[in-house]
Amino acid sequence: EPEVTQTPSHQVTQMGQEVILRCVPISNHLYFYWYRQILGQKVEFLVSFYNNEISEKSEIFDDQFSVERPDGSNFTLKIRSTKLEDSAMYFCATGRGDTDTQYFGPGTRLTVL
Amino acid sequence: AQSVSQHNHHVILSEAASLELGCNYSYGGTVNLFWYVQYPGQHLQLLLKYFSGDPLVKGIKGFEAEFIKSKFSFNLRKPSVQWSDTAEYFCAVTPISGGYNKLIFGAGTRLAVHP
Numbered sequence: 001e002p003e004v005t006q007t008p009s010h011q012v013t014q015m016g017q018e019v020i021l022r023c024v025p026i027s028n029h030l031y032f033y034w035y036r037q038i039l040g041q042k043v044e045f046l047v048s049f050y051n052n053e054i055s056e057k058s059e060i061f062d063d064q065f066s067v068e069r070p071d072g073s074n075f076t077l078k079i080r081s082t083k084l085e086d087s088a089m090y091f092c093a094t095g096r097g098d099t100d101t102q103y104f105g106p107g108t109r110l111t112v113l
Numbered sequence: 114a115q116s117v118s119q120h121n122h123h124v125i126l127s128e129a130a131s132l133e134l135g136c137n138y139s140y141g142g143t144v145n146l147f148w149y150v151q152y153p154g155q156h157l158q159l160l161l162k163y164f165s166g167d168p169l170v171k172g173i174k175g176f177e178a179e180f181i182k183s184k185f186s187f188n189l190r191k192p193s194v195q196w197s198d199t200a201e202y203f204c205a206v207t208p209i210s211g212g213y214n215k216l217i218f219g220a221g222t223r224l225a226v227h228p
Contacts, residue, residue: 033215043157043203045215056215091157099145099164099207099214104157 002026004105006092012111016081021108023075023092032075033093033102034067036060043091049075082112115140119204119219126194126226134189134222136204143209146187147216148178152200160202163187174198199226 005024013019025032034046047057049067066078075094079086089109093102120135138144148160161172168180178189187204202222207214 035216035218042220043205043216043218045217048215058215093216099209101147101159101162102216103159104149106156 004092004094004103006090006105006108008108009106010109010111012113013082015084015112019079019082019110021077021079021090021092021110023077023094023105024073025075025092025094026103029094029096029103031095031097031100031102032067032069033095034077035091035093035104036088037091037107038085038088046077046090079110082110084112086110087112115206115208115217117204117206117217117219119202119222121222122220124222124224126224128196128226128228129193130226132189132191132194132198132224134202134204134224136187136189136219138185138187138204138206138217140185140206140208145207145209145214146178146180147205147207148172148176148187148189149203149205150200151203151221157203160189194224194226196226196228198224200224 007022032049035043037043045058047061048055064080069075089107091107092105095102117138146163149157150160151157160176161170163170163180171177176191178187180187204219205216
């Protein structure tokens, strides 16, 4: 069964550094999402992406965050200048339709020191 | 603001006990409803979902959930749990508002089943 994959599984970075988290969606999926979960807190929506555009973003998704699908396969989340409070598990999810089931990747644990 | 509440943060059961996990949401319009499960060391997996039709939905591994619109609830049930059901369970809703709909998650319920 096809799965969403994410790399790396764990990323450790220094405060102020840029990080790029990568996701490979299921091949026929057109809708892409990023969520995050700070330790001990809820899974929170960050951004949705369709047709090479951001379709919705949360208040968390400020100017430090960006998403793109550079080569038609990978879907990336970039954090330009990481802060301590960006430490979290970041989940990519993809779906066939806009209200369809979202399938989640295994997550990337980001630790900002 | 839209939100999802899960009433139990930690539940401990013995094998063969019955399970019911509560979930309530706050949104006045149409929603799609989901339960996701995260087994230890694994990623979020869909357990079951409700979009429309029969409000009692059956999912994988013997789980079911009932949508009660008047109570804004979508409780998860299983008549007899197994040790392998030890996991964290997340209720989530998608408000239907014209596309690209995000999932709004509850805080999760950590279930431990003892043999």
